[in-house]
Amino acid sequence: MLGSPLLGTAVGLILLFATTALLCSGITESISTLFQMRARYLLTGMRAMLDAEDPDETDAAPVVSGTAQAARSETAPASVEAVAPNLPGVGAAGSLRGQVSDPGQTRGAATEVRHMTSDRPRDTTPSITVALFDSPLLRSLQSRRVFPLSRLTRNPQYVSARTFARALVDLLAPVEPGGPTGAQARLARIEAKVEELPPHLALRRQLLAMLDRADGELGAFELAVEQWYDEQMAKITGWYKRWARVVLGVVGLIVAVLFNIDTFQATRTLYVDAPVQQAVVASADAGALCQGTTGAQRTECVTKELTTLSAAGLPVGQPTGCEFYAPLAATCFPASARPVPLRDEILKLGGWAITAFAVSFGAPFWFEALSRLGSLRNAGTPPEPT
Numbered sequence: 001m002l003g004s005p006l007l008g009t010a011v012g013l014i015l016l017f018a019t020t021a022l023l024c025s026g027i028t029e030s031i032s033t034l035f036q037m038r039a040r041y042l043l044t045g046m047r048a049m050l051d052a053e054d055p056d057e058t059d060a061a062p063v064v065s066g067t068a069q070a071a072r073s074e075t076a077p078a079s080v081e082a083v084a085p086n087l088p089g090v091g092a093a094g095s096l097r098g099q100v101s102d103p104g105q106t107r108g109a110a111t112e113v114r115h116m117t118s119d120r121p122r123d124t125t126p127s128i129t130v131a132l133f134d135s136p137l138l139r140s141l142q143s144r145r146v147f148p149l150s151r152l153t154r155n156p157q158y159v160s161a162r163t164f165a166r167a168l169v170d171l172l173a174p175v176e177p178g179g180p181t182g183a184q185a186r187l188a189r190i191e192a193k194v195e196e197l198p199p200h201l202a203l204r205r206q207l208l209a210m211l212d213r214a215d216g217e218l219g220a221f222e223l224a225v226e227q228w229y230d231e232q233m234a235k236i237t238g239w240y241k242r243w244a245r246v247v248l249g250v251v252g253l254i255v256a257v258l259f260n261i262d263t264f265q266a267t268r269t270l271y272v273d274a275p276v277q278q279a280v281v282a283s284a285d286a287g288a289l290c291q292g293t294t295g296a297q298r299t300e301c302v303t304k305e306l307t308t309l310s311a312a313g314l315p316v317g318q319p320t321g322c323e324f325y326a327p328l329a330a331t332c333f334p335a336s337a338r339p340v341p342l343r344d345e346i347l348k349l350g351g352w353a354i355t356a357f358a359v360s361f362g363a364p365f366w367f368e369a370l371s372r373l374g375s376l377r378n379a380g381t382p383p384e385p386t
Helices: 004-034 037-050 064-071 080-086 093-103 102-112 128-132 161-170 185-196 200-214 218-258 263-272 273-284 295-311 342-359 363-380
Strands: none
Touching: 004 037, 004 064, 004 273, 004 295, 004 363, 037 093, 037 128, 037 200, 037 218, 080 263, 080 363, 093 102, 093 128, 102 128, 102 161, 128 161, 161 185, 161 218, 185 200, 185 218, 200 218, 200 363, 218 342, 263 273, 263 342
């Protein structure tokens, strides 16, 4: 088929990128789990929603032009990106993680929030995020770490919008034994409590707007809170994905160096060596290529896949002796040997860097590309129109 060497080379490269990205994704996910990055970003997002100050009520708020002020909607949700940098501890949420893990601190914060008045000084306002974790709904999502870290609490990596809304309602208007019951009575207590929140909290204006749109229906108010939460968490998910992509690229560079996965060298071998290209393409057509595996099983499968590609003739893996480090380590050469040209060193570094950049797109991207390209290659050249 016309262009088949190019298509075969592309299939081989994408297979290499997909396999490497799958290995790097597992490493990145392990790093994320170890440092509880999803839980950190979740808490950061909650704090930006619940503890941020209203820019219109902040003394240090910048002057806004009349046109811009008129264009601002009273009910528009505050931007997480705009408020998060102004929150103390955001980005390094270790203190906040410790507070929400301590039942004593969450109980104390919840008591303060329930007795908070509108004239409370700004610098003594309790953290509503910490108080929210006094809810049994959120407390039940926390878990103990395995031995030997059994005394440490692992915060949830995900909280559903429904759970968040119910926990917030419970914080603002807890069920009182012997008190008035019914949705209307509870909604009235929520509105009274929201009115008592300090004006400098952006949460106050958000909730008042939602109460106005709820039109006296507790279910409508909870639904509005859920939608608000989903919108804000979508932004936090974007933050986490950007972090994961950076880490994936760094891990990809390390793996590219350790396994000598040089894009330039692999491309040249695939294009000029037809038997190697055919063997690699056959490997791409062979099966699932480690998709659906997790943990140690994924690592073992990917390592075997890279070994198979190396055995097929693709230049990946660590050669013996100084061969692998030759482009960068002058000590590997005898004194009389001709030094490696700078061009070769740059090409080797560039090949590793391109591999790392490709890996940063993630394994799903490359597996989808492999599927589409494989379909194109198998379809053949389309017939001429009649």
